[in-house]
Amino acid sequence: MDNSLLDLPTLKDLDITRRRVFMRVDINSPIDPETGKILDDRRIRVHAKYIKEIVDKYEPALVIGSHQGRPGERDFTTLEEHAELLSKYSGVQVKFVDDVMGPAARSAISELRPGEVLLLDNLRLVSEEVLEGAPEAQSMTVFVRRLSGLFDYYVNDAFATAHRSQPSIVGFPLVLPSAMGPLFEKEVIAAAKIFSSTSGPRIFILGGSKVHDLLRVIENLVRNRLADRILTTGLLAQLFLVAKGVRLGDENVRLLEEKNILTLIPRARLLLMKGAPIETPVDVKTHNEKDDAVENVSITKITGVIKDIGETTLEIYCELIKEASLIVMRGPAGVIEDSKFREGTLKILDAVYNSRAFVVIAGGHLGSMIDETKVNDRIHVSTGGNALLLLLSGEELPAIKALQMSKSIFHGGKR
Numbered sequence: 001m002d003n004s005l006l007d008l009p010t011l012k013d014l015d016i017t018r019r020r021v022f023m024r025v026d027i028n029s030p031i032d033p034e035t036g037k038i039l040d041d042r043r044i045r046v047h048a049k050y051i052k053e054i055v056d057k058y059e060p061a062l063v064i065g066s067h068q069g070r071p072g073e074r075d076f077t078t079l080e081e082h083a084e085l086l087s088k089y090s091g092v093q094v095k096f097v098d099d100v101m102g103p104a105a106r107s108a109i110s111e112l113r114p115g116e117v118l119l120l121d122n123l124r125l126v127s128e129e130v131l132e133g134a135p136e137a138q139s140m141t142v143f144v145r146r147l148s149g150l151f152d153y154y155v156n157d158a159f160a161t162a163h164r165s166q167p168s169i170v171g172f173p174l175v176l177p178s179a180m181g182p183l184f185e186k187e188v189i190a191a192a193k194i195f196s197s198t199s200g201p202r203i204f205i206l207g208g209s210k211v212h213d214l215l216r217v218i219e220n221l222v223r224n225r226l227a228d229r230i231l232t233t234g235l236l237a238q239l240f241l242v243a244k245g246v247r248l249g250d251e252n253v254r255l256l257e258e259k260n261i262l263t264l265i266p267r268a269r270l271l272l273m274k275g276a277p278i279e280t281p282v283d284v285k286t287h288n289e290k291d292d293a294v295e296n297v298s299i300t301k302i303t304g305v306i307k308d309i310g311e312t313t314l315e316i317y318c319e320l321i322k323e324a325s326l327i328v329m330r331g332p333a334g335v336i337e338d339s340k341f342r343e344g345t346l347k348i349l350d351a352v353y354n355s356r357a358f359v360v361i362a363g364g365h366l367g368s369m370i371d372e373t374k375v376n377d378r379i380h381v382s383t384g385g386n387a388l389l390l391l392l393s394g395e396e397l398p399a400i401k402a403l404q405m406s407k408s409i410f411h412g413g414k415r
């Protein structure tokens with residue numbers, strides 16, 4: 001990845017003071033399927049801080065849009081509660097209109113005064129927003145054409161949705177002078193650091209259960225020589241153990257089979273044979289369901305279901321982490337839903353907090369395990385799990401491409 005990431009237009013390239021701005025954010029949050037209430041509001045808290053900063057500094061008439069879930073899913077809700085939480089966390093009154101592009105939304109947008117903030121309803125209530133397409137086509141949607149005339153500028157602060165080629169992400173930049181917002185910029189700076197980091201060991205600690213995605217990331221990391229060590233945990237570690245010929249036992253192999261992970265063995269073997277710097281656990285914590293026993297066993301003597309990395313592995317991994325200058329961590333080391341198997345993840349996180357490295361932590365499960373009192377300027381907790389992962393995989397994110405197109409259309413863009 002290259003420095004072109006850092007050439008994207010920022011708020012400094014626009015002149016949004018007291019102007020009409022449409023800002024796309026991603027406050028998509030986990031929702032309790034029974035009550036419809038927000039379960040975890042981390043993304044809302046993060047965006048609230050930046051909204052306050054923008055309002056204080058530029059006093060724009062700021063209209064915010066976000067999606068929540070997908071039509072047909074139980075987390076597809078309106079954004080009324082999101083508006084209340086944004087107001088609570090930002091200290092700025094965030095008005096809400098239960099409409100996206102109809103007369104109610106358009107009149108609420110037109111009436112908004114400088115310094116005021118309005119949240120539109122779930123953008124995916126508009127069917128066009130759910131369809132992916134090229135930026136040119138998305139800029140011609142009814143959604144973009146109806147709303148764009150009401151704004152001077154477009155700001156994309158939805159890094160976590162940067163991998164979607166939807167109208168609110170790629171359509172507006174082609175018709176309005178645009179920039180990335182402060183959170184998007186922070187994510188991009190963190191990604192650029194990952195790609196430009198050359199001195200000292202760059203350590204990727206990869207685990208969790210999204211093994212197909214992670215294998216693609218590892219292949220790209222290896223091809224582009226971006227990782228000095230890849231410490232595997234979670235189900236990813238089990239794939240590489242099997243690829244090395246370790247016998248995990250029937251129960252564990254069955255789980256890998258169910259998750260279609262065994263089909264990845266040839267690709268994992270190829271990486272190992274090429275000498276990719278992939279480390280695997282030497283011991284694991286297992287659960288024996290018959291007598292509910294938890295054991296720490298060597299990988300040569302596995303019985304029971306693997307639920308976490310083992311103690312010796314933890315010692316070795318934590319020792320390696322001390323040397324790192326860059327750490328990227330994604331996915332928990334074990335089945336963290338059960339408190340007996342959180343130790344691996346928590347101890348690795350402790351080693352990461354205490355390291356000297358620049359740290360990027362991505363993903364919802366890991367995010368929920370973070371001790372926020374330990375987070376400082378050296379540690380970047382990404383809001384974008386999938387988007388960051390795809391960027392790291394060497395893929396061009398549609399949001400980034402659209403901002404680059406906008407820059408060349410509007411020449412960086414002050415109106």
Ligand SMILES: Nc1ncnc2c1ncn2[C@@H]1O[C@H](COP(=O)(O)OP(=O)(O)OP(=O)(O)O)[C@@H](O)[C@H]1O
Nearest residue numbers: 208209210234307331333334335363364365366385
């Ligand atoms: N050894 C293991 N066996 C089975 N499941 C495991 C194991 N280790 C970790 N997991 C599971 O991995 C899941 C989390 O992985 P996932 O890849 O979703 O993490 P993430 O980085 O938070 O991603 P996202 O933000 O996209 O959810 C947890 O539900 C956890 O139980």
Ligand SMILES: O=C(O)[C@H](O)COP(=O)(O)O
Nearest residue numbers: 026028069160161164386
């Ligand atoms: O949580 C996410 O990954 C983003 O909000 C994108 O959501 P989506 O996968 O429904 O597009």
